[in-house]
Amino acid sequence: MGLAIGILGLGYVGTTTAACLLKDGHRVVGVDVNPEKVAAIGEGRSPVVEPGVAELLAAGAREGRLSSTADIGPHLDRLDMVLICVGTPSRADGKLEMTHLLEVTRQLGRGLRERAPTGKPLLLVYRSTMPPGTMERLVLPTLAKLVGEGPGRRYEVAFNPEFLRESTAVEDYYAPPKIVIGEREKGITRRLLGIYDGIEAPLFEVPFAVAEMVKFVDNSFHALKVAFGNEIGRICASRDIDPQAVADIFLADTKLNISPVYLRPGGPFGGSCLPKDLSAMLALARESGLAVPVLAGAKESNGLHLAWIAQRIRELAPPPGPVLLLGLSFKSGTDDLRNSPLLDLASLLLDTGYRLDVYDPDLDPDRLVGVNFAVALEHQEILLAHLRQDLERAADGARLAVLGKPIPGVRERLPAGLPVFDITRLRHGDG
Template identity: 50%
Template sequence: MKVAVLGLGYVGFTAACCIASEGHEVIGIDVSQKKVRQIMAGQAPIVEPRVQDMLTEGVTAGRISADVTIAAHLDDCDLVIVCVGTPSAADGSHNMGFIADVTRQIAVALTADRDRPLVVAYRSTFRPGTVEELVLPIFEAVLGEAAQHRVEVVYNPEFLREGSAVEDYFNPPKVVIGTRDGIPNAAMEELNANIKAPIFVVGYREAEITKFVDNSWHAVKVAFANEVGRVCLAQGISAQQVHQIFVSDTKLNISPYYMRPGGAFGGSCLPKDVRALQYIAADTGANLPLINSLLGSNEAHKHRLFEYAVEGLEKPARILLVGLAFKAGTDDLRESPNVDLARKLLAAGFELEIYDPGIDATKLVGANLGYAYSQLPVLERLLVERTHAEAASYDRVIVSNATIDGLSLSGDPEIRHTGQLP
């Protein structure tokens, strides 16, 4: 197949690389000229395991290309996958401006006669009703009655975790495909031909709410574990031992994932989707006390981790923070709890340096770049190389999502792990 991927962020770029690795031709579209130039030069615009090798192979074989405009690229496409952002608006709802804009661009580009409708699959996170109340009306407004013959809309949420996105693409926990009538789509069946996972073909709304349910449940697990962890910390109880006892019960306590007392939740998915589910509940008159408490509990946990990290230190102590990104092995700083921790350390008057081998401040792009410098304007000054970190003297080393294995620290600084409570 020829596949167009619109939006080359973490989800879109990873998907483009994975799809091309299976022999399909992929054209990536993104408004960022910098990203497009990098991709065409064979340089991955994100840090994520395996994607660089896949990009190199795809570009060399002529299966991956990129452009900043849709132009005529859709004329011979079999499938379009939309991965543009749906960031949080001020009220917690998703900002659907990018979705509306790209949908309109697709509709305008559908000028060529086709022997079958172009399948447009949306992977961006939507509130239920978005396909029926926003996407389809835009296609109908631009194309009129021809819309039903020129385009077939599919909703296909993604379940990629940063740091293991390629593995998750090929081995997802499930595949969810929303169609107008809940009937399988041939292009999506071909795309998923080599993926071994339960496949659910449902209506649009059932597919749209899936990501909110999943991410809110993950957020519930993290917040619950951290509240237990704070109680243990205050009482001198070993949170690790309590955690071991709890997760041994796989019959009633479900599973150990997201249940370890430690770091706050963050990143580009959980906070955004919890806020959106809160908005949906308020908009529909539902009452969700636990969901409404999640972000407040998470902020309290961030502050408790800060207190734990600096406990017993006198200002202006020298601190090395190991790990700033949301997940080790990536460079994604969006809503990373470690960015909040760094900001609190600076505001409290400590002398801070940060070591994260996955982050190069000069290579951050897009929303990641904007978030990094809006939250930590002095980021470039704070980041240090490994040789500097090993040679310098610190009063305390705070390890967040990363590891210090192999890092030879001079002196004997106290080490505090904020990613896992003791």
Template identity: 40%
Template sequence: MNISTFGLGYVGGVTAACLAKGSHNVIGVDVKGEKVEMINQGKAPFYEKDLDNLISQAVEENRLKATKDVKEAVENSEISLICVGTPSNPDGSLNLDYVKKVCEDIGTALKYKNEFHVVVIRSTILPGSTENVLIPILEKASEKKSSGDFGVCVNPEFMREGQAIYDFFNPERIVIGETDKRSGDHVAQIYNDIHATVIRTDIKTAEMVKYVDNTFHAIKVTFANEIGSVCKRLGIDAHEIMNIFCMDKKLNLSPYYFKPGFAFGGSCLTKDLSALLSKAGELKLSCPLLEAIIPSNQEHIDKVVELIISQNKRRIGVFGLSFKSGTSDTRESPVILAINRLYEKGYAKLFEKGYEISVFDPNLDKSDMENLPSNIVPLLSPSLEEVVEKSEVLVIANNDKDFKRIPSLMREGQVLIDLVKVIEADEVKDGEYIGVCW
């Protein structure tokens, strides 16, 4: 394919060189003449392991060249990859000036091009930026319409400095956010020679993925440092601790716990985190990340309570009282906390006849009743069907397989609030479906 890359900095330079190593012909575009000259001389404009050799070979074989001429690059390519920087403004907000300028320039060039062309955003931009800001700029400058006259996709990069070339050719996944299938097909062809899972998704999802990645990387570093500080004060080797921690691929380093849903609970997590924070306090250590976990969890419970209240309905059915499915353990159950918060907020007073809550949990038996708060026991119902029948709002609080039957029992006017994504929205034919985080 004939490809143009806009921006010959770290992302654009590596991307251009790697694409030219394969079966593609690449034109790199940059406003800085010195970068253009260096590329055309077969030299890397910055240091990255093996990049000089890659560029030198590609230029020698006439598969890579650079220019400052946007019109030339667009005319002689099928796809344009935008790889310019998106720095922070002084207030921390995202600065899209460079991306907007490139889109305006590409749009102007597209005005005079008859062939279908795909514009690909590879720069890191916030969700909504492409659809709300960049596509309108492209359409205005080109006097054409996207998903018809030209295509737009988002293709985030996941390269590490120092390992960028390896990462390009050996990605964990390739993400393509597309406005239409035709455009996505064009972008997917770029990676025909690379063996990796290609994920075709919508534009905003592709924009968001990079932020999730980088935010989690920042959390991991901060988490390790705060744990390290506590370990040092206690005379424990923090590196040995984290090596042991990372050996657990079942829970610690796995997709487990990475599903948005309800708050955490149970007899261990809150208790052990509280104990660790108490010890850190004794040691006069500040651990801002760890200290924020329990308040964030409590705030999530409050959000669920507010979501229930916002339905303005009196009869509430709760499915699942234990803190997770497959157990009857209700210690520190966030569901019980949510029910108690409803009463604390005086929600019962909103209705003349009070507030009715019914609870069904298939894992609870008589021996579990003595461990429940006294105000919860009277709420328990013997069957799922009974709770569905007498409730206006249905709240699924854990992913017990029995709860999959609920949509088939619903009627018009009922609202299903799913806290664990045990139900898909299209399964609810009668009534309304609301996911707590989706």
């Protein structure tokens, strides 16, 4: 026996979800403010064009498991779960329009107050895309006020973002890249998984705001990928280089390109290659008379990130500190100082009046040669006056340690109680 599920909002997401839930044997009540959509679903017709959906709805309707209404209130007594799929379109200022979401939340709150006790909380699953903080600051307080009590006894609340793409929505429903559940307490919504039985995907049970943010991050990244791919395409095309041949090789590299490498929030990029070759690529675009704001933005963003780190250090330990900087070369296992963001950070801290000690086990100033030696000469004050061989002595008296790159075993050797700002892995509360 399947579940009885109400779906609020019969757009692309709501209708596809209804179709797939019917296929899986559940009973569905579709709800919308648009009478044409209510009528269509009532007749087992799809209000949207989406491959496979019409057939699934028609089959569910034939078996008497699909109905529709403009008012969910009277149905709440018989439902196990409500999925909220109303639209959250863009406003002129770029923010999302939350009025539909607020309106259905109010309806649910009022309906829940009247709902006969069933011994089980009604599960309200929000699937509409919403900005981080909406569940905690808008949805939960609205429900608590109207129901007269918080979640737990009469209702439970989850945020379960949808990752389907129009035109392959049914396929995506059964093979999602992941299942993300934002909830009050880890695992509390596990009952929701009943609707995902047979679907294999990594499951993440996380606080509301993390789940809300994931959806924005995913779509921002997808947009960034398209814009990046197109900028590369424009530069290639302007030089009579086959953009698809370049893309084929770029995409075939799943070690460095299409991979988690270079994506985790951490320190700025630097070293002898990335800044130099990005600048060279920007020069190619300039020569061809092309604007490539995504690529140019990467350079600008990197500078802003270093400034943000310096600002954060000022907040954690105002000048004169002292601050202990752990790491100076651009990454672990190398003494390469060329374009090292940590060298820039050290200069910035000294310029802002910090007392600074630097520890970097990868660096032996006596062994620097070539261009690396020239860079060292340019920054000789840091190397001569601030670089320490003895970590324990350098840490003595420091107010803050800044971990600029992973250094094995270094944390264990720091004095207990010395705060560490780890810029290699930005964390909650770092901002």
